[in-house]
Structure formats: structure tokens, C-alpha cells
Amino acid sequence: MATDKELSDFLKSVEKRAFKRTVYAVRSDDSALDIVQDAMIKLAEKYADRPAAELPLIFQRILSNATMDWFRREKVRNALMSNMSDFDAAEPDGEFDLLETLQAVEGSLGAESASDALSRAQILRLIDAQVAELPGRQREAFLLRYWEEFDVAETALVMGCSEGSVKTHCSRAVQALAKALRAKGIRP
Amino acid sequence: MTTSSRSTDRPALEARLGLRLAGSLNATTASLPPDVAERLRFAREQALARARDVQRAACAGDRTTVGISASGALLLGGFRPWLQRAAAFLPLLLLLAGLMLIRQWQVREQVLAAADIDSLLLADTLPPTAYSDPGFAEYLRSDPQP
Numbered sequence: 209m210a211t212d213k214e215l216s217d218f219l220k221s222v223e224k225r226a227f228k229r230t231v232y233a234v235r236s237d238d239s240a241l242d243i244v245q246d247a248m249i250k251l252a253e254k255y256a257d258r259p260a261a262e263l264p265l266i267f268q269r270i271l272s273n274a275t276m277d278w279f280r281r282e283k284v285r286n287a288l289m290s291n292m293s294d295f296d297a298a299e300p301d302g303e304f305d306l307l308e309t310l311q312a313v314e315g316s317l318g319a320e321s322a323s324d325a326l327s328r329a330q331i332l333r334l335i336d337a338q339v340a341e342l343p344g345r346q347r348e349a350f351l352l353r354y355w356e357e358f359d360v361a362e363t364a365l366v367m368g369c370s371e372g373s374v375k376t377h378c379s380r381a382v383q384a385l386a387k388a389l390r391a392k393g394i395r396p
Numbered sequence: 397m398t399t400s401s402r403s404t405d406r407p408a409l410e411a412r413l414g415l416r417l418a419g420s421l422n423a424t425t426a427s428l429p430p431d432v433a434e435r436l437r438f439a440r441e442q443a444l445a446r447a448r449d450v451q452r453a454a455c456a457g458d459r460t461t462v463g464i465s466a467s468g469a470l471l472l473g474g475f476r477p478w479l480q481r482a483a484a485f486l487p488l489l490l491l492l493a494g495l496m497l498i499r500q501w502q503v504r505e506q507v508l509a510a511a512d513i514d515s516l517l518l519a520d521t522l523p524p525t526a527y528s529d530p531g532f533a534e535y536l537r538s539d540p541q542p
Contacts, residue, residue: 212444212447212448215443215444215447216440216444219440219443219444220440223436223439223440224425224426224428224433224436225421225422225425227425227428227432227436228421228424228425228428237432241432241435241436241439244436244439245435245439245442245443248439248440248442248443249439249442249443249446251443252443252444252446252447252450253446253447253450256447256450256451306406306409306410306413307405307409309413310409310412310413310416331420332420332423332424333424335417335420335421336421336424339417339421350414350418351418351421353414354411354414354415354417354418354419355418355419355421357415378410378414379407379410381414382410382413382414382417383410385413385417386413
């Protein structure tokens with residue numbers, strides 16, 4: 209059973225990422241704050257007796273469900289329909305080089321000088337904007353897999369889909385981000 | 397790098413790039429507006445307070461059960477919902493019993509009324525005009541009694 213301090217520490221560690229992840233989905237700070245608060249309270253009410261190690265997975269699942277409930281309530285059909293774009297055909301291999309994009313991102317984000325710092329801030333904003341532009345399911349898979357650092361099975365559990373779908377969503381999300389960054393001129 | 401080696405390394409590259417891009421989101425998340433950070437802190441404290449309330453309620457529930465057991469009233473406490481449910485059907489049972497009594501009383505009254513009419517008819521004298529009635533004449537002809 210998680211102690212009061214463990215629950216507090218967990219919520220403190222996850223609250224900002226949860227807020228950001230929800231903002232990406234609902235595009236509203238106020239709604240995202242409400243959803244995160246509801247998810248936190250539900251976790252505290254129903255699952256505070258679970259071991260601390262189980263809390264991240266449970267919380268992300270609650271947050272996903274709370275976000276989906278928000279969409280149902282608001283009847284934002286367009287946001288749900290955007291998920292359909294996940295079925296679009298993937299770019300064929302070799303259209304662009306992931307390694308070059310990786311090197312460009314690592315080079316840009318590792319900058320030290322003042323001008324580079326400005327460039328770094330711009331790139332961070334650009335990445336932030338491009339993540340927000342991803343289709344819903346791709347973004348969810350990307351954030352759970354690479355930001356929350358869940359493994360494929362855990363991500364599939366939270367998303368309620370197969371592990372294969374998670375891999376596909378993640379791959380397409382990274383491809384889309386790399387392509388968008390290269391289109392914005394981030395090259396080695 | 398050959399095409400085959402690129403395709404082999406692709407999942408690893410995707411994972412590295414994904415982690416790097418997602419890691420960069422921490423920088424933007426760390427600098428959330430103060431009002432957002434404050435609301436998140438408030439939400440966290442609300443959730444923790446709720447968790448403490450739930451724990452307290454659970455502990456209080458345990459203590460109540462023990463108290464009832466100690467006072468010897470656990471049986472009553474345990475059976476009260478069952479008795480309450482059964483008592484809810486009592487008015488319905490009374491209503492059905494009343495309707496059946498009323499029906500019995502009405503049948504008995506009808507039987508008694510018919511018996512009174514029959515006895516009056518049998519005890520009364522036969523009017524002379526009855527012999528001119530074709531139905532009565534037929535009745536007399538079909539009477540099996542000697």
C-alpha cells in the first residue's frame with residue numbers, strides 16, 4: 209500500500225507531464241487542469257491502497273479514460289475523428305534519414321552559446337508544436353512510450369490496444385516528427 | 397551505411413530519436429505558468445486530502461463493526477436490511493388477503509340471495525295463467541318424475 213508521502217511524491221512527479229499530455233489532447237489549459245484534478249482525485253480515492261509501483265500505470269489509465277470522457281461530454285467529434293488519420297499509409301523507408309535528424313536534434317539541443325540557446329528554445333517550441341499536431345493515438349503512444357518511458361506492453365495496456373499497434377503508432381509518430389523537423393530546416 | 401543496415405537499425409534509431417524528442421518536452425514542461433503550477437499543486441493537495449478521508453472512513457467503519465460485535469447487536473444489525481426488505485412486502489400481502497376475503501363474502505352473498513329467491517318461488521302458489529304458458533306446459537310434459 210502506498211504511503212501518504214509516496215502518493216504525494218508520485219503526484220508531484222507526474223502532474224506537469226500529465227497536464228501537458230492532456231493539453232495536447234484537449235487544447236485547453238482549463239479543461240486539462242480539470243481532467244488532471246479529476247484523475248488525481250480518482251486515483252487517491254480508489255487506488256491509494258495499491259503499491260506505489262503500480263500507481264504510474266493506473267494513473268495514466270485513469271487520465272486516458274478521463275480525457276476520453278471529456279471528449280464524450282464535449283462531443284468534440286473532430287478530435288476523435290482525427291484518430292482516423294492513423295490509418296494513413298506510412299511514408300516509405302528512405303524518404304529521409306532518421307539518423308541525420310537525430311544528429312541534428314542532438315546537435316541543436318546540446319547548444320551552449322547565447323545565440324545557440326535562442327535557437328535551442330525555438331527548437332523546443334517547434335518540437336512542442338509538432339507533438340501537438342500529431343494524430344491523437346500516435347501522440348498518446350509517443351508520449352507514453354518515450355516520455356513516461358513505459359514499455360510496449362504497459363503502453364498497450366494504458367491505450368487499450370495491441371502491442372503491435374503501439375509499435376506502429378510510435379514509429380509513425382517519430383517519422384512524422386522527424387519529417388516535420390526536417391521540413392522546418394533542422395538539418396545537420 | 398547500406399540500405400539493409402539502415403532498415404535493421406531503424407527501430408533503434410526511432411527509439412533514440414523518440415526518447416530525445418520526448419526528453420526535450422521536459423524543458424517546456426518545467427516552465428509552466430505560475431497559475432497552472434499553483435492549480436496543479438491545489439489539485440494534488442485535494443487528492444491527498446481525499447485519500448486521507450477515505451482511509452479515515454475505512455478505519456471508522458472497522459471500529460463500528462467491532463463496536464457492534466462487542467455489544468452483541470451484530471445479529472440485529474446484520475439482519476435488519478433483510479427484515480426491512482421483507483417488511484416492505486407486508487402491505488402487499490395484507491392487500492391481497494383483504495381482496496380475497498371481499499371476494500369470498502361477495503360469492504356467499506350471491507348464493508344466499510339466489511337461495512332466498514328459489515325458496516320464495518317454490519313456496520308461492522301457482523297462478524292459473526301459468527297453464528296457458530307454452531313453456532310451462534312443455535316443462536310439465538318433460539318432467540321425468542311420475
